Amino acid sequence: MVEHTLDTDSMKPILLHGHERSITQIKYNREGDLIFSCAKDSQPNVWYSLNGERLGSFRGHNGAVWNIDVNWESTKVLTASADNTCKLWDCETGKTLASLDTATAVRTCGFSFSGRYIMYTTDKTMGRPCEIHIFDLNDIRNGEPTMVIPISSSKITSAVWGPYEEYIITGHENGEICHYDLKSGDKINSCKEHSKQINDLQLSKDMSMLISASKDTTAKLFETATLGHMKTYKTERPVNSASLSPIYDHVVLGGGQEAMDVTTTSTKVGKFDARFYHLVFEEEFGRVKGHFGPINSTAFHPDGKSYSSGGEDGYVRVHYFDPSYFDFRFEF
Incomplete structure (x- = not known):
C-alpha cells in the first residue's frame, strides 16, 4: 500500500474567539448549522x-x-x-x-x-x-x-x-x-485497552462504533455493543480528542503535550496539529496546523465536509475541506 499525504496547507479556517480561557469541548447540533463551545x-x-x-x-x-x-x-x-x-x-x-x-x-x-x-x-x-x-x-x-x-x-x-x-x-x-x-x-x-486516562469518547454516526482518546498517546476504535477492540491510532503525544467522519473512513485526532509543559519546549516539539488517519489502515495521511497549544476537542460536521477543533489557546477553528480532501484516495 502506498500512502499519499493530503495537502492541507491551503485550508483557511474560520477563527471563533469568544472564550477567555482554554476550550474544554465543542459540539455540533444534529443539522450542523450550530457549534456549541464551552471552556474553563x-x-x-x-x-x-x-x-x-x-x-x-x-x-x-x-x-x-x-x-x-x-x-x-x-x-x-x-x-x-x-x-x-x-x-x-x-x-x-x-x-x-x-x-x-x-x-x-x-x-x-x-x-x-x-x-x-x-x-x-x-x-x-x-x-x-x-x-x-x-x-x-x-x-x-x-x-x-x-x-x-x-x-x-x-x-x-x-x-x-x-x-x-x-x-x-x-x-x-x-x-x-x-x-x-x-x-x-x-x-x-x-x-x-488503554493504560492511562481516557480524555474523550465519541460515537460514529450510526452509533455502531466508538472511538476513545487517551493520555497513553493512542486513540482506539471499538465496537459499541461489545467493546471489542478493532483499531489503534498511534501518536507520540497525549490524545485529548478523536472524531469519526460521517462520510469517509477517516479519523481526526487532536492533542499535544501537557499544557503545563508547553512553555519549556518549542512549538514544533509540542505537535499541536490535528492529525488525520485512515479508519481501517491506521495510517496517518494529513495534518492541519494552527493552534498555539494542545487541541482539547475535535468534532466533524454532520455532513462530513468540515471539522472543528478547540484548543488550549481559547480559539475554535472551523476548517472547511478543500476539493483535494474529497478527491484523496489511498492507493494499493
Missing part, C-alpha cells in the same frame, strides 16, 4: 458554523464548564461545570430551565437519544464517590434523579449514552471503558 471560563457559547458568527452565550455558571450537549431538536442545552452544578438551558433564549446542584464538580453530561433523559457524572473528591445521575426531563423540576449509580472504581472522565438508551458508556481515569445498565445500574461490560 464560565460562559458557554453558540455559533453559526457557516460563518463563525456568535449567536449568543449561556450566562449563569461560576466555574469552568467541562462538558456541553444539545438535544436532537436543538431546543435545549446541557452543561456540566466545576461550580457543582449541571444546568439545563433553553437554546433559543439562553435562559436557565433547571439547575441541578451536586456535592462535587460535574465532569460530563449528555442527552439520551430520545431527549427524554439526561445524565451527568460527578467527580470523586472530598471523600465523596464518583456517581452517575440520571434524570427524566418530565420530572426534573422536583430535583430528584430517576437513578444514581455510585462508581466504586476509577473516576469517570468521559461518558456518552449508548444506542437505544439501554446503557451509558463511561471512560475512566485508569483507562477502563464500561457499560452501565439503565435498568439495574450494574456494570454489564468493560474493557481495559
Whole structure:
C-alpha cells in the first residue's frame, strides 16, 4: 500500500474567539448549522458554523464548564461545570430551565437519544464517590434523579449514552471503558485497552462504533455493543480528542503535550496539529496546523465536509475541506 499525504496547507479556517480561557469541548447540533463551545471560563457559547458568527452565550455558571450537549431538536442545552452544578438551558433564549446542584464538580453530561433523559457524572473528591445521575426531563423540576449509580472504581472522565438508551458508556481515569445498565445500574461490560486516562469518547454516526482518546498517546476504535477492540491510532503525544467522519473512513485526532509543559519546549516539539488517519489502515495521511497549544476537542460536521477543533489557546477553528480532501484516495 502506498500512502499519499493530503495537502492541507491551503485550508483557511474560520477563527471563533469568544472564550477567555482554554476550550474544554465543542459540539455540533444534529443539522450542523450550530457549534456549541464551552471552556474553563464560565460562559458557554453558540455559533453559526457557516460563518463563525456568535449567536449568543449561556450566562449563569461560576466555574469552568467541562462538558456541553444539545438535544436532537436543538431546543435545549446541557452543561456540566466545576461550580457543582449541571444546568439545563433553553437554546433559543439562553435562559436557565433547571439547575441541578451536586456535592462535587460535574465532569460530563449528555442527552439520551430520545431527549427524554439526561445524565451527568460527578467527580470523586472530598471523600465523596464518583456517581452517575440520571434524570427524566418530565420530572426534573422536583430535583430528584430517576437513578444514581455510585462508581466504586476509577473516576469517570468521559461518558456518552449508548444506542437505544439501554446503557451509558463511561471512560475512566485508569483507562477502563464500561457499560452501565439503565435498568439495574450494574456494570454489564468493560474493557481495559488503554493504560492511562481516557480524555474523550465519541460515537460514529450510526452509533455502531466508538472511538476513545487517551493520555497513553493512542486513540482506539471499538465496537459499541461489545467493546471489542478493532483499531489503534498511534501518536507520540497525549490524545485529548478523536472524531469519526460521517462520510469517509477517516479519523481526526487532536492533542499535544501537557499544557503545563508547553512553555519549556518549542512549538514544533509540542505537535499541536490535528492529525488525520485512515479508519481501517491506521495510517496517518494529513495534518492541519494552527493552534498555539494542545487541541482539547475535535468534532466533524454532520455532513462530513468540515471539522472543528478547540484548543488550549481559547480559539475554535472551523476548517472547511478543500476539493483535494474529497478527491484523496489511498492507493494499493
